Structure formats: C-alpha cells, structure tokens
Amino acid sequence: MRDTAPREAERAEAGPGEAGRVVGEPARPGPAAAQVGPAVGDGAGLEVTSAVVRYGGRRGRAGTTAVDGVSLSVAPGEVVALLGPSGCGKSSLLRAVAGLEPLAGGRVVFGGDDLAGVPVHRRGFGLMFQDGQLFPHRDVSRNVAYGLEAAGVPRAERAARVAELLSDVGLDGYGPRAVATLSGGERQRVALARALAPRPRLLLLDEPLSALDRGLRERLAAELREVLVATRTTAVFVTHDHDEAFAVADRVAVMDRGRLLQVAPPAELWGAPASRRVAEFLGYQAFVPEGLAGTTGRPGADSAAADGPGEREPGGSGDRLVAVGPAGLRVLCGLDNPARATLPGLRWEAAVVATAFRRGRVEVTVDVDLGAGTERLVALSDVGPVAPGALVTPVGPRSGGGLPVTGDTVTVALDPAGCATVPAG
Numbered sequence: 001m002r003d004t005a006p007r008e009a010e011r012a013e014a015g016p017g018e019a020g021r022v023v024g025e026p027a028r029p030g031p032a033a034a035q036v037g038p039a040v041g042d043g044a045g046l047e048v049t050s051a052v053v054r055y056g057g058r059r060g061r062a063g064t065t066a067v068d069g070v071s072l073s074v075a076p077g078e079v080v081a082l083l084g085p086s087g088c089g090k091s092s093l094l095r096a097v098a099g100l101e102p103l104a105g106g107r108v109v110f111g112g113d114d115l116a117g118v119p120v121h122r123r124g125f126g127l128m129f130q131d132g133q134l135f136p137h138r139d140v141s142r143n144v145a146y147g148l149e150a151a152g153v154p155r156a157e158r159a160a161r162v163a164e165l166l167s168d169v170g171l172d173g174y175g176p177r178a179v180a181t182l183s184g185g186e187r188q189r190v191a192l193a194r195a196l197a198p199r200p201r202l203l204l205l206d207e208p209l210s211a212l213d214r215g216l217r218e219r220l221a222a223e224l225r226e227v228l229v230a231t232r233t234t235a236v237f238v239t240h241d242h243d244e245a246f247a248v249a250d251r252v253a254v255m256d257r258g259r260l261l262q263v264a265p266p267a268e269l270w271g272a273p274a275s276r277r278v279a280e281f282l283g284y285q286a287f288v289p290e291g292l293a294g295t296t297g298r299p300g301a302d303s304a305a306a307d308g309p310g311e312r313e314p315g316g317s318g319d320r321l322v323a324v325g326p327a328g329l330r331v332l333c334g335l336d337n338p339a340r341a342t343l344p345g346l347r348w349e350a351a352v353v354a355t356a357f358r359r360g361r362v363e364v365t366v367d368v369d370l371g372a373g374t375e376r377l378v379a380l381s382d383v384g385p386v387a388p389g390a391l392v393t394p395v396g397p398r399s400g401g402g403l404p405v406t407g408d409t410v411t412v413a414l415d416p417a418g419c420a421t422v423p424a425g
C-alpha cells in the first residue's frame, strides 16, 4: 500500500470535486459521541457486507484470502478502528472500502449506494497514510489546499478553510512553512488537515501514527480523536496498537486472519473479550481455568502458596477462563499488605526475574505456574508509593519487606479488577 500511496492519495483527494460535492457544504448532522452504535439498514454511513479480498491465485496457485467475509457498519460521525496483528487483512479491507482493491465477494455500500464499479476518485473518501505523503514542492498551506484546488474552490474560501484546518490540528501560522522543515508529528498533522480539507464523507486512515515515537503517538492519538469528533468526520482507522485504537475510536473491530472476531466500544471490548484470541491480542497475559483461579469466592484465602504447589482445587465450570490483564497479577509482600486480606482466590509462589519502576508503579517480572506450566508474567507490586531512589537499594521480602529483588520467591494473587473472563477454547 505504501509504495503506491502518493498517487492513490492524490487520486482520492482529487475525488470530492469530481464527485460533484461542494466544498464548504454544511457538516453532516449528529455528534460522533452520540452515535456510538451502527446505523444498520438505514442507508446512512458505511455498510460492508461479507467482503472478500483475494490476492494472486493464478496458474494453479492457491493465492491469499486477505479478507474473508467481513461485515461491518460505520454510522455517520462514528470512528471505527480496525485492530489486529500484522497480516490479518486490515489494510486490505481499508483498500477495498477505498476502491483500491477489487472485492472477490460481498458489497461496500455508502449512504445507501452500492459502490461496485465506482472508482476511487468518485467515492468522496479521504485517505491518510503512515508517512503523510506530503507534496514536497508545496508549502504547508498548499498541501492542505490540494483537494480544494482540485475541486475549484475560490481562493478566498480556500484560504479560510486552510486556516481553519491548521488551527484544528494545532498548526496555526504554519502555512508558509516548507514541508522539509517539519517534524514527523507536524507532517502527520498537515496530512490530516489535507485529508479533511474537502470534507470527505468518509476518512480512511492506515496506521497514520505508527511512524512516530511512542510519546508523540499517544499525544497525537488523543488529538486525532478530538479533531475527528469536532469535525464530525466518519472514519475507519487501521492500527495494530490497541492503546491507539482505544484512544481514537468509538468502536474497535478486532481482526484475525481475514475475519472479524469482535466489534465493540473500547471499555466493553476490554471488559468482556469475546474469545481468548481477542484477549491475547488486547494484552491479557495469561489464562487460568475459572474454577482453578477461584477468584469468585473465599476472599483472603491463602491456599496454594500456603499449601504448596499441586494442592490447588480444580473445580467450577471449567468452560471459562480467567484472562489475566497487565494489572491482573499482584505481588503480595509484607504481612501487613492490605491486598493480602482483600484479594480473593488462590495464591501462587513465583520466582522474581526482574523489578522495574514504570509509569509510576513497580512491575515485577516473575516465573510462575498458574496451572498451564511455568510462564513469565508481569505482576504489580503492592509496595508503594515508591520513591525512585528506593530502587537503588531494593530490599527483598526475605529481609523484612520492601521491593522484591531478582531471586526472591514471592506470593502472587489475581486481582479481579485487572482480569476478565473469556470462553475456553
């Protein structure tokens, strides 16, 4: 996708004018925040039905089915993230919606119109890519104005719209700057302003932030959402980063191997992943049979660690798993630790591999067998608040409390607040 993107972006952005839409027409009604659910069947927004995208497969070769029967609705003003591991078909689906890839099956409908046979530049969609794809010979203003020029918008109106967009993306006064003088984040903001300028009826974003460093990505993700909501833009956003998907989207569509596994608002997806695969992809780090985890009763019961390995009581349904999130495993240090009394369920003995102070909390990497063999997991330490200097001379629990150190054996327990349950299998 990236190799051909400049040409594709140009074609797509030239589109709105050719499609006959008047730049400067009023924004579509309805705030994004109020339109979380899909408007299925009412003819508005985007409707993808049973989409199939295939590559190759000529001369007796099987080829690749990149998108395998995906159905997805995006309501007007809604932002949907396509989230999934590399190669799961996110870009292929986006390209099919844009018209850059032919469908081998299914339909793409926008505003009630089937887009079969409608070329990229007549769909009225905007595209934005990973590396911005700015025109190097144009300054910032003329980059943003590109689609407006192509649509024949008068100069004064163009200038007003460009100024408005630069302000929207936090680049007031950047108009005369040469693009070569911009930072990576500034380039992406210009690319966003350019994509939004013709008021596309749908904005398609393919990993727009992934070329940026982590801190900048987090900031720009929040800003991107603000701009999309403020401009009431309907958007589909491709990413492999769940934090980014959660920060930007009203709903997140999780893809794997060409199929859609789950579509839900971020909090719902995080709280109730539909399957182990979805949970794994969201960052849940381990899975324990619900009966074995015992998190549903016996608060404060010190069983496994006290009784030793192999004494756990399997039981309960066995058909659901407790998915242990990044904050779902806790180290219990010190007898006066309040978590010891309040966390329900079993305790396990764990060998400390490393301790790190990260984002204001202590993360302890441990080797532990929660029932599926020894796994290397991250547990949060209850010791705190910790002054950064305390890490210089950490004190292990064997010497009477404090931070665990490499080689310690510690007790860990599940924190239900950081866990979810998923169907087994």
Ligand SMILES: Nc1ncnc2c1ncn2[C@@H]1O[C@H](COP(=O)(O)OP(=O)(O)OP(=O)(O)O)[C@@H](O)[C@H]1O
Pocket: 055, 056, 064, 065, 066, 084, 085, 086, 087, 088, 089, 090, 091, 092, 093, 240
């Ligand atoms: N032009 C192509 N020709 C042949 N196979 C392709 C082509 N484009 C993509 N594929 C294959 O289709 C599958 C899906 O690719 P796609 O780029 O849609 O995935 P993705 O989820 O966007 O991945 P990434 O996050 O790495 O960009 C992959 O197996 C990929 O190798």
